[in-house]
Amino acid sequence: MENIKHHIDDQLLAAYSSGALPAPYGLVVSAHVSMCDECRARLGAHDTAGGAVMDDLPPIEVSGDLKAKLLEMLDEPAQDVPTYERSGIFPGPVMEALKGKPPKWKHLGFGTRQCILSHGKEGSVRLLYIPPGQAVPDHSHNGLELTLVLQGSFSDEGGQFGVGDVEIADESDEHTPIAGPECACICLAATDAPLRFSSFVPRMLQPIFRI
């Protein structure tokens, strides 16, 4: 995609490459890389740096029979792992998180919807659907928030974000994203703690919606 202006930064790419990035963010990174040649190339470069570090490690001897055992296993048929392809606006990794099915949207009120893809102690990742021209509910997060646009656009204090763009925000960023007028904005958003919407949904209901 040629029009992407907001990319994943090198610290996040290095963390993803090394496996240190929690899965909710990893999903946003892998979805963006699926859409962005530039970040795919940069991720390749980080893997190269990782490979160079690995090459230089003092080797530790493996047990004597491991090689023979492996050589015998080579003729066994490999297990087929299902792969997921892009479907409509959803890149492969998102389709995998959806287990190949269309998203099951839950209404949050005022036309806004969400579909939680995963939720755990490492954080949560969800799809958000914001009607054209409408604001994302006022929210706060304790840490890093990554938001990738899959359809439409939004803009906030950080700039304008179109399809493929990622907004990287942390707790110090107060932002009120507003969906563009052209169509509903659908994005993939990951946070390391449950999102807290301050006014949109009564606090009582938040545990039910898991937001």
Place this chain on the structure above:
Amino acid sequence: TIELSEQTQWMLAIRDQRDKRAFAKLFDFYGPRLKAMAIRGGARSDQAEDIVQEVMLSIWNKADQFDPHRAQVSAWVYRIARNRQVDVFRKESRPLPEALKCEEPPEEDAGQILALEQEVNQLKSALERLKPDQREMIEKAYLGELSHSEISRESGVALGTIKSRIRLGLDRLRHEMQELR
């Protein structure tokens, strides 16, 4: 004449001829390094050997996905190993980007493969020239010993120093990827 690295030659023999002797050589080189990496990542010795076994099997089974124009062998092995290690330790699979689809596999161009290898050698010497504490930070970052917030806080400088080197390799990679579409 153009002489590709041994690792690349072994990997191409595995991919194109399903050469088990080349696989044995690749194992002799990477097996002990993969084990060292797994142990640095917190694996017990027996767990580490399981990881070595699975990574080496993936290398054999996914060899058709190896493209020396886009990834040098160690980078490709590293990526498979990190995926495996995340699966083992986190009990969840790491989300992976869609594979690039190419209509036809690109024709092998030894000159280009060699150019990528040279780029990697320059990256390696850039790593060696880092100050010891920066070098340690880079090692920790790529061995998964730093969390993502520690990477942003502590290794910013070190990452910045190798970044210029990393960037040089990008333009060609990006160019080739667009040709693959």
